[in-house]
Structures are given as structure tokens and as C-alpha cells.
Ligand SMILES: Nc1ncnc2c1ncn2[C@@H]1O[C@H](COP(=O)(O)OP(=O)(O)OP(=O)(O)O)[C@@H](O)[C@H]1O
């Protein structure tokens with residue numbers, strides 16, 4: 001995924017006249033950066049390595065300008081319960097949730113804890129790792145009997161599970177790009193998985209999911225989704241680019257699920273679809289962000 005994103009981005013940047021080198025995040029990276037002193041770096045890594053702030057902290061250490069969010073804000077966005085708590089505190093809508101570490105189930109008895117979760121949050125529930133991506137370890141639970149295996153599934157990807165009320169509705173992803181007048185939301189992209197769940201297979205198998213860009217929602221709902229994504233971008237201190245995942249319920253209210261600081265850039269990714277729906281090009285958008293990164297460092 002990261003490799004494909006990197007290649008697509010390189011091609012887009014080259015098409016607008018930018019000189020690009022593609023480097024893996026491996027043991028050679030630091031010496032390459034020190035020797036070649038790039039004007040700016042674009043982090044096209046997804047998952048923990050690119051989104052938890054580690055690479056960004058190292059780039060800060062080296063004093064190299066980069067496109068995207070700084071290390072601490074990356075961490076805040078990467079940890080789903082932390083991001084949700086920030087948004088909820090500001091009065092924004094996010095599904096009610098409880099996040100618990102593995103040890104709690106072990107020490108207090110899994111069944112008793114699960115019973116308490118259902119009593120508080122009701123059914124259906126969404127269980128997922130508290131950090132992570134690509135819907136790995138995410139499960140919808142419609143019957144309490146499915147809870148133990150869903151919990152084990154989520155905990156196999158991390159140390160804690162996020163248990164959330166399941167929101168029935170229309171899934172959208174909203175890309176936010178920083179512009180001269182502050183953060184701007186691109187048209188929301190609507191996601192329609194063939195069997196209703198946007199899981200790993202639905203994401204990366206051609207034809208299993210259809211997308212609408214812009215989303216087929218009313219102008220008021222589209223505006224509300226854009227406002228939610230801009231609020232998330234601002235509240236969490238994100239920079240340059242982010243993508244908020246949300247579900248619009250039957251009444252038209254968008255619910256914040258999570259925000260990505262390093263959104264996918266492949267042919268089947270949501271950010272490039274939003275850029276195209278906005279009548280812009282991926283190369284132009286990222287070349288402008290690269291310029292912003294360079295001018296920040298001056
Ligand atoms: N509370 C919820 N109600 C309904 N569906 C949900 C809920 N939470 C997650 N989902 C579904 O599960 C998918 C994965 O959830 P989420 O976006 O939180 O995780 P992710 O694995 O981090 O994904 P990404 O790869 O986009 O970072 C969503 O795209 C959505 O289809």
C-alpha cells in the first residue's frame with residue numbers, strides 16, 4: 001500500500017515538474033537524507049510507522065521540512081480513543097465508546113466486562129483495535145454471543161480494544177487540505193461496500209466497493225460533513241492534509257470515526273478521488289503542500 005501510494009505520488013509530482021526521489025524507510029534513510037539534503041520530504045507511509053509520529057519526530061530531529069502533521073499531533077490522531085475524546089469534549093458527534101486494555105478483561109473476567117459494555121452501549125457494537133488501520137481486527141457485533149470472539153479478534157492487533165456504538169448509515173471520507181485561507185474540505189467521497197462492511201477485502205479487491213465523489217447527499221449534509229472534518233483537523237492540530245472517516249446517520253448527522261494523517265494515494269484510495277471531484281490534480285495539490293513545508297522552515 002505505502003509503496004503504491006509513493007509511486008502514484010511521485011508520478012503526480014513529476015507531472016508538474018517536481019524532482020522526486022523515492023526512499024524506503026529503512027536503515028539507509030538517515031544517511032540518504034544527510035547526504036542529499038532534500039528540500040522537503042513527503043511521508044507516504046501508512047499504518048503505525050507513518051502515522052504514529054515516529055518518522056515525523058526523526059525528520060524534526062534532522063531539521064528536514066516535511067509535508068504533514070508534527071509528531072505529537074500524529075500520536076493524538078493515531079490513538080482513536082484520544083482523538084474521539086478531544087472531539088467529544090468540543091461538542092462534536094462521535095459514536096459513544098469505551099476503550100479497554102487487554103489486561104482488564106483478563107483481570108476482571110471477560111464476560112462480566114462484556115456484559116457491562118452491552119448494558120451501557122447496547123447493540124449493535126463495533127469492536128476494533130484502539131490504534132491501527134485498514135479495518136484489520138474490526139468487527140460488527142449484532143448479537144452479544146459474538147462479542148468474545150470479536151474482542152479476541154480486535155485484541156490480536158493491539159493491546160487495547162475500542163468498543164463503539166454501531167452507526168447505521170452512509171459512510172464518507174472527507175479530505176482536508178490546508179490552503180491560504182486555512183483548512184479547506186474537499187468534496188466528501190461516499191463508500192458503498194457490496195456487502196455493507198468496508199473491511200479489508202472490500203477495500204483492496206477491485207469491484208467490491210463502489211464510490212461516489214462527490215457523495216450523494218444533500219448540500220446541507222455535505223456541508224456538515226466538511227465542517228466536522230475541518231473541526232477535527234483544527235482540534236487535533238493537524239497540518240497540511242488529513243482524511244476524516246465518518247458515518248452519516250439517517251437524520252443526516254455525521255459521526256466522527258477517526259482521522260488519518262497519511263491517507264492512501266493509490267488508484268483505489270479516497271483522497272485522490274476527492275481531489276479529482278474538486279477539479280484539482282494530485283500533483284498540483286502536493287506540489288503546493290511541498291512549497292508550504294519549505295516556506296515553514298525558512
Ligand atoms: N461506529 C461504527 N459504526 C459503523 N461502522 C463503523 C464504525 N466504526 C467503524 N466502522 C466501519 O469499519 C471501518 C473501519 O473503521 P475505522 O475507519 O475506524 O478503522 P481503520 O481500520 O482505522 O480504517 P482506516 O484504514 O481507514 O484507517 C469503517 O470504514 C466503517 O466501515
Ligand SMILES: [Mg+2]
Nearest residue numbers: 134245257258
Ligand atoms: Mg478508517
